[in-house]
Amino acid sequence: MVDVIIDCCAGLDVHQGTIVACVLGGKSNRGTRSRPGKTIRTFGTTREKLQSLVAWLKAEGVTHACMEASGVYWMPVFATLEASEAVAPIVVNASHIKNVPGRKTDVKDAEWLAHLVRLGLVRNSFVPDRPFRELRELTRYRRSLVETQASERQRLIKLLEGAGIKLAGVLSDVFGVSGRAIVRALIAGTHTPQQMAALARGTARKKYAALVKALDVRLEGHQRLMLECQLQRVENAEADIAALDVEIDRRLDPYAEYMAALLRMPGIDRVVATAVIAEIGIDVSMFPTAAHLAAWAGVCPGNHQSAGKSKPTKARKGNRHLKTALCNAAISASKKTGSYYKAKYHKLKARRGGGKAALAIAHKLLLAVYHVLRGSPFRDLGETYLDKLNVKRSAARHVKYLEKLGFSVKIEPLAQAAICLK
Known part of the structure; x- marks a missing residue:
């Protein structure tokens, strides 16, 4: 019973x-x-x-x-x-x-x-307090707008490429000041290639000759109409994102201390820190340990064990919005000079590939986020932390690498070497 x-x-x-x-x-x-x-x-x-x-x-x-x-x-x-x-x-x-x-x-x-x-057989899902649910809606909609904007930018460049206009091959940013001025001139359809190339600003002026050659194609009427619609949708999305950013920043004012603490971590910028606070909130007491939070977010390894043997399995399902933000942060953290996350990422990437390495770093970042939100200051372990865990194994690995390059290597501790010199 x-x-x-x-x-x-x-x-x-x-x-x-x-x-x-x-x-x-x-x-x-x-x-x-x-x-x-x-x-x-x-x-x-x-x-x-x-x-x-x-x-x-x-x-x-x-x-x-x-x-x-x-x-x-x-x-x-x-x-x-x-x-x-x-x-x-x-x-x-x-x-x-x-x-x-x-x-x-x-x-x-x-x-x-x-x-x-x-009978007490249900486990309550984590639902943050109302202020964070409202912030969640804003940040998730902002992400949708960013994705829509990126899609429209790709469609616009695809249209130009299909028409034979190689603007993306000359300008590093088609949607910069110079690029937008040229695109508007293409929409108008009344400018010569020389006039459009003269619209370039800043360092793009040095590419005048290349721009004239890239723009020496005339767009058809339907292509100009499509180009105008696509540019308008990009600019509308930008305006909407800017309006959302103002409202999001206003709602984040009470949590400035938590934002500042998160921004001290490698790879975490304002967008990622905002996503963390919106998805988790600032009270992580709902999760007994950092491992529980990682499992809820879906950044920890999945378990598939049978007959005492662990088998390969996919990553756990979880909060996809938080998971995406953390994976983006992990890739940024892997480029931070002198960071523990950089060393760990490249160590894992060599064995498991970039995708699994990024997910593993996202896992470690979230574990650190859990303790930061509980009030602990963040401290990077440093790029040499992993080597110091097992000095003998690390030394053997470097010796083996030097021997492959054709060197004969003999190693001894610094203290012993100093005695021999005396």
Whole structure:
């Protein structure tokens, strides 16, 4: 017999337009402790219907309500329950609570959720506080805009290349001051190659002759129209990103101390630090250890063990927004001179490849982030840390490398060498 953890609880099967709620052990039908009473009702998802759902759960004496993290449909339900302060909302990963096969209905799903909550067999997913959820929406939308902008830039360059205009082969940045002026002249269609090349500014003026040759192609009318649309979409995305940055910076003001601490770490710039705070928040007490946080983010190795043997497996699934930001930070950290992360990255890259090495460095960065957010100052171990862990092995590796180059090497400790010199 399994002990009952929660006497009165509810399971919510949330959809776009309906919510099926199953209450076990409600006031209207208590039953017994071993076999609770069951009440099932269906509600809509509008604000008025959500208020009715909360009022009904309160009347039934429900203390905990569980729902699956299905798309974005759970978010307004969670926010309404959270605001009520009477019913504790629980969000769970759908893959962790799969029902037994057969008889799949919304009512069965809601009842199954309620049974799991009642017996304490669900693990609450990490949902940050409301300010961080709002910051999350802003940073995730900003990332989408950056990706959209990058796609439009690639389409614009592809259009120019397809038309025979080799502007990208001459200018290092087609979207710089010189590049944009030339693109606008191409859209107008009234300039000669010499006039367009004369629009170059700064160091691009030295490329006048090359620009004249690259621009010696006339665009068709439909190509100029497409070019205008693409440039407009790039500039609109830039304006939207700038507006989002202002709002994000305003919301980050209360966390300036945490931002400054994160920015001291190798590879972490303002974008990555913002993503870390938006996705995790500043209170990491929800995660008992740094390893738990790494598992939640999906940057730690996966486990696949059978018959006492560990087998290769893919990386764990996790928070893809945080994972992407950390992997970008890992690649930047691998270029930091004198950093432990640079030495570790190249050591792993030689054996496992760049992708797995970047993920491993992202893992180590997140472990450091966990302790930084808990108030510990960041300290880089240094590029020679790994060699000092096993001096004998490191020395043997260097000797072997020198012998391959044709040298005869004999090594001895510095103290012993000083005695011999005397």
